[in-house]
Amino acid sequence: MLVIRQADVEKLLSNKEREHIDAVRATYLLHEQGATVIPRSVFLRFPDQPSDRIIGLPAFRGGEHPAAGMKWISSFPGNVQSGIPRASAAMLLNSLRTGHPEALLEGSLISAARTAASAALAAEMLTRESRPTGITLVGCGIINLEILRYVNAAIDTLEEVTIHDSSAARAEEFARRCAELLPQARVAVVNSLDEALAAQRLVSFATSAGVPHTDLTAVAPGSVVLHVSLRDIDPETLLQTHNIVDDADHVCRELTSLHLAERMSGHRRFIDASIGQLIAGTRPFTPDPGKVTVFSPFGLGVLDLALAVEVHTAARELGLGVDITDFLA
Numbered sequence: 001m002l003v004i005r006q007a008d009v010e011k012l013l014s015n016k017e018r019e020h021i022d023a024v025r026a027t028y029l030l031h032e033q034g035a036t037v038i039p040r041s042v043f044l045r046f047p048d049q050p051s052d053r054i055i056g057l058p059a060f061r062g063g064e065h066p067a068a069g070m071k072w073i074s075s076f077p078g079n080v081q082s083g084i085p086r087a088s089a090a091m092l093l094n095s096l097r098t099g100h101p102e103a104l105l106e107g108s109l110i111s112a113a114r115t116a117a118s119a120a121l122a123a124e125m126l127t128r129e130s131r132p133t134g135i136t137l138v139g140c141g142i143i144n145l146e147i148l149r150y151v152n153a154a155i156d157t158l159e160e161v162t163i164h165d166s167s168a169a170r171a172e173e174f175a176r177r178c179a180e181l182l183p184q185a186r187v188a189v190v191n192s193l194d195e196a197l198a199a200q201r202l203v204s205f206a207t208s209a210g211v212p213h214t215d216l217t218a219v220a221p222g223s224v225v226l227h228v229s230l231r232d233i234d235p236e237t238l239l240q241t242h243n244i245v246d247d248a249d250h251v252c253r254e255l256t257s258l259h260l261a262e263r264m265s266g267h268r269r270f271i272d273a274s275i276g277q278l279i280a281g282t283r284p285f286t287p288d289p290g291k292v293t294v295f296s297p298f299g300l301g302v303l304d305l306a307l308a309v310e311v312h313t314a315a316r317e318l319g320l321g322v323d324i325t326d327f328l329a
Helices: 006-013 017-032 077-082 108-126 142-154 168-181 193-199 257-265 275-280 301-318
Strands: 002-004 042-046 049-061 067-075 087-094 101-106 134-138 160-164 186-189 202-205 224-227 242-245 293-296
Touching: 002 006, 002 301, 006 101, 006 108, 006 301, 017 108, 017 142, 017 275, 017 301, 049 077, 049 301, 067 108, 067 301, 087 108, 087 301, 101 108, 101 301, 108 142, 108 224, 108 275, 108 293, 108 301, 134 142, 134 193, 142 168, 142 202, 160 168, 160 193, 168 186, 242 275
Parallel strands: 002 101, 134 160, 134 202, 160 186, 202 224, 224 293, 242 293
Antiparallel strands: 042 049, 049 067, 067 087, 087 101
């Protein structure tokens, strides 16, 4: 079994944004074609730590290069106050011939990359008719930084970055990192969420919000919102917007904003399409320019699997990682 540490994962993911976006696109298409198996994610929560959780995401990818594995990812928001990352993860790949474990990879960077690649793909597809000149980032963590990196790779029109976070100090540090990433862009921190939402026609939410806190009234009609953190938008609002998801069965659970909207309305007709349907062309979607379009991806484990397989293959080719030949001895 090959163990691949974070530094090697980072090296193998670096400067491959377009390749990752294309891999995510291909995986969404396989999912739409029924060539994946994605059981419901397992949420492990703790009675005395209500804000903390660990999630297990098993997956199988069929097609020309079948693979199986599982991501085990924790979210401990309090870590941020101690200066350590909120999320940590491990990714396990299994042999489809024997079922034996083949690789153990540091998974948080893979998770961030697939999340950002998914958001960038959605931004690319949903803004084809009118490319945005800027992006608003709500939440100043690694996910939104990676989303900025990947969206910039998908859309080369970004000239402005507007930032909002509940912590002014975190926002200022994040702004510095954004300026390093996009030196050609004007980067601004704003204290008001509504001001941030009104500033750009492409918005990304990547927060640790546990309950909805915005109705999007400040967002201009025709804008695209990447609702990556899933619990920011009032459910009443989602009943009035266009809604694109990665998988309706997965995203309408665990008290996400869409789950609450389903409970409120008693149906899922407010969901226009899945991103896989848009890629395959199996469901036409023409957005009303007077409405906001919201992309809400639950985060499918098969996307982690797709990128982990690429990292594992590259690590083998380059001789990276620690090969434990007697792991099962």
